[in-house]
Amino acid sequence: MILDVQGIEMSYGALKVLHGIDLVVEKSETFAIIGPNGAGKTTLFKVLTGEAMPTAGTIRHNGQDITKLPAHQRARRGFGRTFQVARVFNELDLRTNVVISIESRLRYSGGNPGPWWRWKPSRDVQAEADEILDRFGFPRRRWNDEAGYLSHGDRKRLEFCVALATKPEVLMLDEPTAGMSPSDRKEMTHLLARLKAETGITILMTEHDMDIIFELADRLMVLNFGEVIAMGAPGAVRDNPTVRKVYLGQDHQHA
């Protein structure tokens, strides 16, 4: 198992949001966390990525306890993430956004981002950034555009590129298609499916769109009021009566 999470509890002040979450993620699987609004999905993500410290519980990555590790050190161990509301480096162009991520990886992984006085990214870094942008559907003419002017869907896609540029072992996506147009949504799903097939990366994702979950997830977990109410293969979870009651709804098209 790549991730072993035990007994995670988390509170915002007096409000307890996670009540003892246990979950295990295997290498190369796509694991989805679903649940109604406010169930605690994003909070669980925060705890896993180091953005927030849990009030109880442990997180192990490849057997090592990383519960107290700060975010940048988790990133260096191979955790990449995107945010529910995409966060990119707004004033910088698309290329620079990805370059920053690549150079950071080179710095901590024993690579070489080049001497400090080189005012341009090294040729290798540049080529890698261009390749990523190209692979994820940004045409060359847009590489110098400021990230702040991107549409919502494009920002999500760029953030995805930035996250992938660190070559993560575990990719955590908080609602990768939230707020996207149907066509962007389809494209993102397609990208994820391809990534999964080509690289064997481990994906942890939350998502409200059930079609995407059923298309991508190997296993999933249903969170409700900060508690796990079901876990397993998509089909089994879908047919679980409790889940249908609290989340999927009787009339859901897949039910």
Add this chain to the structure above:
Amino acid sequence: MNRAAQAALLLFLLLFLFAPFLVNPGLVFLAGFAMIQIVFALSWNLLFSYAGLISFGHAAFFGIGAYISAVALRDGYEIHFVLLILVCAAFGALAALLVALVVLRRASGVQFAVLTLALSQLIVVLIGYSSLLGHDEGIAAIPRPAIDFGLFTVDMNQPLTSYYFVLAVCLLAVGLMWLLAKGHVGRAMRAVRIDAERAAFVGIDVWRVRVIAFTISGAFAAVAGAMLAPWSQIITPDYVNWLQSAQPLFAALLGGAGFFWGPVVGVIGLSGINYLTRTFAGLSEVLVGASLILVVLVAPQGILGALKQLARRRGGRTPGGHA
């Protein structure tokens, strides 16, 4: 950066290069002073625009360089002046590193800014007690060095030589800061300023980047101070005071903080105001205040920001965008 801004910077460079042949000695002195303030302002902006830290006490590092340089020259230390500049840089860096290690662990926003201000004012008070540093009167009549470069000697007692030496050192300092800002270290700093949390999630150690930025910034501020001692030949606690600390902030606001060259434009603007109002006591402060208010209201991105917007409105998209 757009055409207009590039042309303006080139013009400034030419003016600085030929100032001794174009204007009177009084203005040449001001030009040298402005170049030193440019280095100081840029060192501050490396923190502000690149690492996202505000220091209200940056004159402390400027003062460290100025006083070390002044004492060494006054007391005739047997040290090559170029080496002396490097010593000043080292002490500036060390002081900044200590401040960063102590203060940055606890705060990075306004609290950090205020703590740096408090520390720098503490230094002003300490200088007042020190007879080595000339108490409140400071160190006056600082001799200018003759610097031996083997093949040739740069004698700062010659006005022209002195000016070009200051110009050369300042250009070198600006060049080094530019390279740093545009390179991968500068990119990591900018990532930290724009969104520190996002930066952490691509593996950037935010705290470390800030400490490094602060240390480098302290070194360059000290270099600026070190050049002032032989240039103005008088160093007083005024150069460590909060008003000196505020100069880079004013310059950055006026010129455009988001741009590497913003503070350069700002320093030149402020120097211009000071020069034109030199015969009217108090008018300069009023004008500086008024122009800052005007800039904040009309062009919050400073002069360079306004130029960039003008260029955009005229249809020409600026490649690379943010300079």
